[in-house]
Amino acid sequence: MTSETLWYVNRATGAVCLVLFTAVVLLGMAVRLRTRLPGLPRFGTITLHRTLSLSATAFLALHITAAIIDGYVDITALDAVIPFVADYQPLWLGLGTVAFDLLLAVLVTSLLRARLGHRTWRAVHWLAYASWPFALIHGIGIGTDTGTDWMTWLTVSCVTAVVLAFGIRVAHSARAARRTPAALLRTAEGARP
Numbered sequence: 001m002t003s004e005t006l007w008y009v010n011r012a013t014g015a016v017c018l019v020l021f022t023a024v025v026l027l028g029m030a031v032r033l034r035t036r037l038p039g040l041p042r043f044g045t046i047t048l049h050r051t052l053s054l055s056a057t058a059f060l061a062l063h064i065t066a067a068i069i070d071g072y073v074d075i076t077a078l079d080a081v082i083p084f085v086a087d088y089q090p091l092w093l094g095l096g097t098v099a100f101d102l103l104l105a106v107l108v109t110s111l112l113r114a115r116l117g118h119r120t121w122r123a124v125h126w127l128a129y130a131s132w133p134f135a136l137i138h139g140i141g142i143g144t145d146t147g148t149d150w151m152t153w154l155t156v157s158c159v160t161a162v163v164l165a166f167g168i169r170v171a172h173s174a175r176a177a178r179r180t181p182a183a184l185l186r187t188a189e190g191a192r193p
Contacts, residue, residue: 001069003070003071003072006066006069006070006072007066007070007072007144009062009063009066010063010066010067010070011143011144011145013059013060013062013063013066014063014139014143015145015151015154016059017056017059017060017063017135018135018136018139018154018155018158019154019158020052020055020056020059021056021060021131021132021135022132022158022161022162023052023056024049024052024053024056024128025128025129025132025162025165026161026162026165027045027048027049027052028049028128029165029166029168029169030045030049030165031045031046031049032169033168033169033172053110057103057107060100060103064080064100067080068080073088074087074088075088075093079093079097080097080100081097081100081101082097083095083097083098083101084097089141089142091141092137092138092141092142093138093142095134095135095137095138095141096134096135096138096139096142098131098134099131099132099134099135099138100131100135102127102128102130102131102134103127103128103131105124105127106124106125106127106128106131109121109124109125110125132162136155136158136159139155140155
């Protein structure tokens with residue numbers, strides 16, 4: 001494979017990762033809010049979240065592999081797992097590495113979920129929310145398509161979707177927190193036959 005081909009693979013997989021991981025974050029929030037997607041039962045939303053997570057991870061693996069194999073820029077396998085040690089663009093590459101490391105923690109704990117227990121898994125799973133902005137900033141800082149119209153619109157669309165979904169998630173949590181035990185008791189008593 002030529003260096004030019006690897007460069008195109010790296011660019012394309014970076015953009016695909018942005019879209020897929022944005023969809024994964026949105027679906028994760030939908031699962032947490034117990035939202036059903038039109039035409040899918042609730043377990044369908046969960047299954048879609050898991051499937052897209054694995055697909056996004058596969059594209060990320062291809063993205064990282066292409067960057068390491070491409071000889072145009074010296075990026076090593078160590079640079080992919082240890083943040084801020086790369087010779088090439090250490091800050092921007094390091095932010096991508098942080099995102100990858102957080103994602104690895106989420107992936108490993110998800111695979112071991114039955115052994116770890118729900119609380120531990122859920123605590124680590126929150127790192128997915130942190131991983132997304134690190135990856136986004138990595139792409140903005142190091143991406144060769146940053147500043148092009150199509151990449152700007154793609155980035156703005158992804159950020160807008162996540163910010164809106166996060167706002168809905170926070171509003172939902174705030175409403176749930178306002179429901180006092182007395183209000184819950186009245187609701188439960190009103191539901192009794």
